[in-house]
Amino acid sequence: SQQGEEDPQALSIQEGENATMNCSYKTSINNLQWYRQNSGRGLVHLILIRSNEREKHSGRLRVTLDTSKKSSSLLITASRAADTASYFCATTSTGNQFYFGTGTSLTVIP
Amino acid sequence: DTGVSQDPRHKITKRGQNVTFRCDPISEHNRLYWYRQTLGQGPEFLTYFQNEAQLEKSRLLSDRFSAERPKGSFSTLEIQRTEQGDSAMYLCASSEANSPLHFGNGTRLTVT
Numbered sequence: 001s002q003q004g005e006e007d008p009q010a011l012s013i014q015e016g017e018n019a020t021m022n023c024s025y026k027t028s029i030n031n032l033q034w035y036r037q038n039s040g041r042g043l044v045h046l047i048l049i050r051s052n053e054r055e056k057h058s059g060r061l062r063v064t065l066d067t068s069k070k071s072s073s074l075l076i077t078a079s080r081a082a083d084t085a086s087y088f089c090a091t092t093s094t095g096n097q098f099y100f101g102t103g104t105s106l107t108v109i110p
Numbered sequence: 111d112t113g114v115s116q117d118p119r120h121k122i123t124k125r126g127q128n129v130t131f132r133c134d135p136i137s138e139h140n141r142l143y144w145y146r147q148t149l150g151q152g153p154e155f156l157t158y159f160q161n162e163a164q165l166e167k168s169r170l171l172s173d174r175f176s177a178e179r180p181k182g183s184f185s186t187l188e189i190q191r192t193e194q195g196d197s198a199m200y201l202c203a204s205s206e207a208n209s210p211l212h213f214g215n216g217t218r219l220t221v222t
Contacts, residue, residue, distance in 0.1 A: 004152075033210055033211075035211075035213075040215075040218075041215050041216075042114070042201055042203075042213030042214050042215045042216055043153065043201070043203075043211070043213045044213070045210035045211065045212070048210055088152050088153070090211075095207070095208050096141075096158060096160075096165065096166065097155055097158060097166055098143070098155070098211060099155065100145075100152035100153045100154075100155075101152050102150075102151060102152050103150075103151070103152050
């Protein structure tokens with residue numbers, strides 16, 4: 001069964017706007033990762049945040065982690081049509097098994 | 111580094127038939143994972159290898175599913191006596207220890 005849940009399930013924004021999606025999980029974690037999936041393709045790793053980190057940046061991506069609330073958020077700034085995809089969070093407590101959430105489907109309208 | 115490759119990309123089979131999928135991981139990665147993904151859902155963990163040893167297997171995985179990784183290189187996932195509920199995308203991923211997963215593009219199975 002899946003560990004995390006993303007919110008919202010679907011998000012539609014205009015190009016240039018920021019997109020924020022959230023992930024909640026259930027147990028203590030070693031790290032949390034965000035992945036992106038284009039339709040019919042495999043997942044691509046975006047960013048990893050460790051349990052002792054609170055915020056991390058990579059290009060137009062900003063990830064926050066609140067272990068007390070067991071939640072994380074992914075912010076994509078200045079969105080582009082090419083950002084249209086599904087986004088998943090994945091957690092691991094051991095570094096061996098990774099549990100994925102249900103995903104947020106993002107549509108960026110040109 | 112040619113990435114993780116999976117074969118075939120698509121498989122259509124009739125209920126009751128056996129199917130086998132292959133995954134070739136990134137060569138220096140000692141960890142290999144199989145996931146199953148249905149439409150609108152996230153990937154669901156099936157099993158995990160470290161080198162040739164199968165270290166974890168989901169309790170949700172029935173006895174009809176078996177995976178191997180001989181010599182710690184490529185891996186195969188076999189489904190015996192397929193059922194319509196087995197229709198899904200089967201994803202393979204590989205990684206080094208404490209590193210993110212690298213996914214293949216999956217094998218889409220349709221059971222008719």
